[in-house]
Every structure is written in C-alpha cells, then in structure tokens.
Amino acid sequence: MSDSGDAARASIGLAVSTVIFALRADDGVADPAGPADPTDPTERAEVWLPLVRRIREPQCGRWALPGGMVSVDESLEAAARRNLAETTHLEPDYLEQLYAFGDVDRSPDRRLVSVVYWALVRPDEAERVTLGENVQWFPADALPELAFDHNLIVDYALWRLRTKMEYSAIAHAFLGDEFTLAELRGVYEAVLQKPLDPANFRRQMESSGAIEPTGGVVTGGRHRPPKLYRYAGDVQLVDAGPLTPRIPA
Amino acid sequence: MSDSGDAARASIGLAVSTVIFALRADDGVADPAGPADPTDPTERAEVWLPLVRRIREPQCGRWALPGGMVSVDESLEAAARRNLAETTHLEPDYLEQLYAFGDVDRSPDRRLVSVVYWALVRPDEAERVTLGENVQWFPADALPELAFDHNLIVDYALWRLRTKMEYSAIAHAFLGDEFTLAELRGVYEAVLQKPLDPANFRRQMESSGAIEPTGGVVTGGRHRPPKLYRYAGDVQLVDAGPLTPRIPA
DNA sequence: ACAAAAGTGTTCGGGTTACACCCATGG
DNA sequence: CCATGGGTGTAACCCGAACACTTTTGT
Numbered sequence: 227m228s229d230s231g232d233a234a235r236a237s238i239g240l241a242v243s244t245v246i247f248a249l250r251a252d253d254g255v256a257d258p259a260g261p262a263d264p265t266d267p268t269e270r271a272e273v274w275l276p277l278v279r280r281i282r283e284p285q286c287g288r289w290a291l292p293g294g295m296v297s298v299d300e301s302l303e304a305a306a307r308r309n310l311a312e313t314t315h316l317e318p319d320y321l322e323q324l325y326a327f328g329d330v331d332r333s334p335d336r337r338l339v340s341v342v343y344w345a346l347v348r349p350d351e352a353e354r355v356t357l358g359e360n361v362q363w364f365p366a367d368a369l370p371e372l373a374f375d376h377n378l379i380v381d382y383a384l385w386r387l388r389t390k391m392e393y394s395a396i397a398h399a400f401l402g403d404e405f406t407l408a409e410l411r412g413v414y415e416a417v418l419q420k421p422l423d424p425a426n427f428r429r430q431m432e433s434s435g436a437i438e439p440t441g442g443v444v445t446g447g448r449h450r451p452p453k454l455y456r457y458a459g460d461v462q463l464v465d466a467g468p469l470t471p472r473i474p475a
Numbered sequence: 476m477s478d479s480g481d482a483a484r485a486s487i488g489l490a491v492s493t494v495i496f497a498l499r500a501d502d503g504v505a506d507p508a509g510p511a512d513p514t515d516p517t518e519r520a521e522v523w524l525p526l527v528r529r530i531r532e533p534q535c536g537r538w539a540l541p542g543g544m545v546s547v548d549e550s551l552e553a554a555a556r557r558n559l560a561e562t563t564h565l566e567p568d569y570l571e572q573l574y575a576f577g578d579v580d581r582s583p584d585r586r587l588v589s590v591v592y593w594a595l596v597r598p599d600e601a602e603r604v605t606l607g608e609n610v611q612w613f614p615a616d617a618l619p620e621l622a623f624d625h626n627l628i629v630d631y632a633l634w635r636l637r638t639k640m641e642y643s644a645i646a647h648a649f650l651g652d653e654f655t656l657a658e659l660r661g662v663y664e665a666v667l668q669k670p671l672d673p674a675n676f677r678r679q680m681e682s683s684g685a686i687e688p689t690g691g692v693v694t695g696g697r698h699r700p701p702k703l704y705r706y707a708g709d710v711q712l713v714d715a716g717p718l719t720p721r722i723p724a
Numbered sequence: 725a726c727a728a729a730a731g732t733g734t735t736c737g738g739g740t741t742a743c744a745c746c747c748a749t750g751g
Numbered sequence: 752c753c754a755t756g757g758g759t760g761t762a763a764c765c766c767g768a769a770c771a772c773t774t775t776t777g778t
Contacts, residue, residue, distance in 0.1 A: 672767095
C-alpha cells in the first residue's frame with residue numbers, strides 16, 4: 227500500500243470478469259421434441275454459464291467470461307456489475323469476489339490483472355440474457371477451449387460453488403422467494419451432482435433454521451401438495467468478503 | 476478481460492500488501508507493570524504480526540501492512556514476496572492470496588487497488604525481521620489504529636486464519652520439520668484461543684493421516700519424553716488458490 | 725516417591741445415514 | 752384403487768467431548 231515507486235509507472239491494466247452460474251435443464255438441442263422446460267430447476271438440472279465471444283484481437287472469436295476494464299471512479303464490485311449489465315443484462319443478487327489473477331503472461335497483449343467475481347442467478351433472471359452470436363449459454367462441465375486462462379478460472383469458480391454449497395446457504399440464490407423442499411433439494415443435487423435423501427434433507431434444512439414455511443402449498447401435482455418455504459432473513463452466507471458479518475465467537 | 480475502453484486510460488495504481496502472522500509468547504513488554512501471572516493456566520502463545528511505519532504522506536507516521544506497487548514484469552505473488560523481502564527480510568513458506576481491496580475512497584491520494592496476501596512464518600523466520608523505528612511486531616488482537624483500511628484487512632485475515640485452522644492443515648506452517656504433539660496443539664490453541672483436550676487432539680491428528688512419527692523423542696523434560704512427528708507429504712491445504720490440486724470427487 | 729506431562733481406554737450424546745412406512749392427491 | 756411424490760419414524764452408525772487411568776521421565 228505504499229505509494230509511488232518507479233516500477234509502477236508502466237501501467238498495468240486492471241480488469242474485472244465474472245463467472246455467472248445458473249441452473250438449466252439439459253434440454254438437449256439435438257432433441258428439439260424434448261419436453262423439458264429449461265427454466266424448471268427441478269428437472270435434472272445442470273450448472274450452466276453464459277459466455278461472450280471476443281470480437282477483437284487477441285483471441286478473437288474465442289468464447290470468454292464477460293468483463294471489462296475498471297474505471298477510476300468505480301469500485302471493483304461496481305465495475306463487475308456494470309460490465310455484467312452491459313454485456314448480459316444481468317443484475318445478480320449474489321455476487322462475490324473469487325480471486326485476482328495476475329500472472330505476467332496470462333494475456334499475450336499487454337499486462338493485465340483481472341479481479342474475477344462469481345455470481346448466482348435465478349432462472350427468471352437468466353431468461354433476460356440477450357442471446358445471439360455473441361452471448362450464449364454453456365454447460366459448466368463441458369466447455370470449449372476459452373480465451374486466455376478462463377478455463378482455469380471457471381474450474382476454480384465451480385470448485386468454490388460446490389465447496390461452499392456444502393456449508394453455506396447459497397442455494398437460495400438459485401430460487402425465487404418461495405420454493406418447495408424438492409426444488410431446494412434439486413438445486414443441491416444439480417450442483418453437487420449426487421442424489422440426496424429427501425427425508426434427511428428435509429430434517430437438515432428444518433433444523434438449520436435457514437428456512438421457514440410460508441403456509442402455502444402447491445396444488446396440481448399428481449400427489450400430495452408440497453408445502454412452500456422461504457428463507458429466514460438471518461441466513462449466514464459465510465465469507466462473502468471482508469464486510470460480511472462474522473459469526474460471533 | 477476485454478481490452479481498451481476509454482475509462483481505463485486514467486491509470487489505477489496496483490499494489491500488493493501482506494498480513495504476516497507468527498506465534499509469539501506474550502512477554503508483556505508492552506505491559507511492564509503487570510506481566511501476566513506465570514501461574515495463570517490460560518497463558519499461551521498469541522498471534523503477532525509485523526507492521527511498518529509509513530514515512531511519507533498520506534498517513535505518514537501510521538503503522539501499515541508491508542507492501543508496495545506491482546511491477547509490470549512480476550506476478551502478484553512475486554510482487555508480494557519481493558516487497559516482503561525488501562521491507563521485513565521474510566521469505567515465508569506459506570503465502571496465499573486473501574482478497575483484492577478496491578473501494579474508490581480507500582486511499583485519500585490516488586486510486587489504488589491492493590491485492591492482499593497473508594503469510595504464516597515460523598518463529599526462527601520471524602527472528603530475522605529487522606526491528607527498529609520502522610518495523611515492529613504487534614499482537615493481532617490489540618492493534619493500534621492503522622493506515623487506510625488496514626484494520627479491516629487484518630481482521631479479515633485473522634478470521635480466515637482461524638476459520639481455515641479448523642478444517643485445513645496450515646498449522647505446520649508455524650512449526651519446523653519436526654515437532655511434538657504438544658507443540659502442534661499449542662499452535663491450535665494459540666490461534667483458536669481456546670484449550671484443546673490433549674487426548675482427543677492426539678487421536679484426531681493421528682487418524683487424519685496428516686502427520687507421522689519420525690521415531691525420535693525429546694529428552695530433557697521433567698516428564699515422559701514425547702515422540703517427534705513430521706507432516707506427511709500429501710497434506711491437503713485446501714483452497715490455496717486456483718492452482719491447488721482439488722480433492723477428487 | 726513425587727510431580728508433571730505423555731499417552732491410552734471408555735463412556736456418553738448429538739448428528740448423520742439408511743430405509744421402512746404412512747399421508748394426500750390426481751387419475 | 753393405484754401410482755406418485757410429500758412427509759414421518761426409527762434404528763444403526765460415526766465421531767467428537769469428557770474424563771478416568773496408566774506410562775515414563777527428572778528431581
């Protein structure tokens with residue numbers, strides 16, 4: 227944090243990028259008759275993310291994480307949100323810093339340091355992403371070769387998502403205000419890629435105090451109507467940065 | 476990660492800082508009138524860190540984290556190591572990125588983004604720190620008012636240290652190659668600030684597979700000679716950055 | 725022999741896992 | 752009445768906390 231220093235005069239570019247995760251059913255483009263609703267998170271959902279195609283050198287044509295340079299008058303998170311809105315029209319509820327990537331040779335052009343964020347968005351938010359030649363969704367586990375070190379970055383973000391899902395309450399960022407336990411369990415199963423026991427899952431969630439019943443139910447299914455839940459306000463997200471309130475000792 | 480952009484031309488300063496942790500006995504130098512009661516069973520080692528005094532504006536005279544600007548030809552971690560060596564002569568074994576701090580108003584001077592690292596050093600390494608008017612050790616839990624947002628940064632680093640101590644194997648970074656279980660337990664007790672049951676601690680460590688006996692013992696104490704241990708090579712540090720090998724699914 | 729710390733054994737209780745079983749609804 | 756998922760009950764198991772107890776040294 228000391229100022230000046232000769233070496234600093236040659237400027238280092240400062241950029242932000244964001245790994246955006248959403249849950250989508252594997253609708254299978256090769257199977258257009260497929261009945262699956264891509265917005266239904268309960269139907270064997272998977273983790274997807276939107277990428278943008280680079281339209282200039284270097285790495286022109288390659289898919290890359292959305293991002294851009296940081297302005298002098300905006301914070302890192304503000305820069306991430308601005309770039310997200312500009313490139314994908316997304317305004318995620320959950321946005322957390324992931325890591326600062328700063329290897330000397332990570333960009334073949336000029337020296338660039340990228341502070342990378344990761345975001346979680348709900349299906350209805352994901353709908354708003356303007357698709358086209360330049361923006362498209364990809365399944366997180368089967369990405370093409372991306373620009374720069376972005377494959378490494380996505381892998382790291384995926385690891386963080388899965389690790390954090392096990393001890394934190396971030397799953398609700400994929401859901402709306404009200405949800406059934408089956409939907410919540412579907413989020414966990416999609417991210418962790420393994421089936422969970424419905425009975426034990428219910429008890430763990432209820433005893434954690436993270437959720438509370440709204441009183442409503444969902445009718446229309448060919449079975450007993452499930453209760454609706456909402457997240458309790460005092461949910462601890464744990465380590466969403468230095469400003470997160472800590473659990474008292 | 477896109478290039479150019481008008482807003483980027485006004486340069487943003489990129490700095491690195493490091494929070495260095497070491498364990499020291501509270502010798503009570505700062506409190507000569509009442510050095511802790513030697514019979515007090517709660518007395519144990521504490522977490523200390525070295526700070527440097529700023530010798531120019533802004534915030535001249537205030538204590539601050541060691542750090543400096545990043546050169547165009549060095550990675551972020553290399554910049555952290557270089558600044559550490561220059562200001563404190565430390566070359567820590569354990570060095571991990573903590574967070575990138577980039578609020579617009581965090582430095583009253585010009586716009587500065589700091590990528591902060593945290594390091595753990597052994598007592599023999601800590602000895603090498605050149606003390607004087609400009610460098611001094613402070614107990615982590617009783618810091619003076621530091622420059623800029625460095626109090627916030629240290630608090631966050633402390634939280635990370637204590638959180639990670641509970642699920643990772645970073646404690647060995649405070650110790651030499653060989654150590655007794657009492658010494659290892661002392662590290663945990665100092666960082667977590669609570670006594671641990673020696674019997675259960677032994678079993679947890681032995682069953683974890685993180686340590687293995689060297690065969691040697693320590694003679695000279697007025698008691699049964701304790702066995703010496705070393706860390707097994709395959710210790711998982713967990714989330715020391717994107718390049719850390721992940722636990723297989 | 726005694727003190728002190730190393731090291732072992734055992735019990736207890738809370739939490740997780742596995743799975744049997746009942747409930748409510750649409751067809 | 753049956754199929755389907757929602758929801759409850761329960762026994763087995765695992766693991767950490769607590770603590771009594773034995774071992775081995777120096778004085």
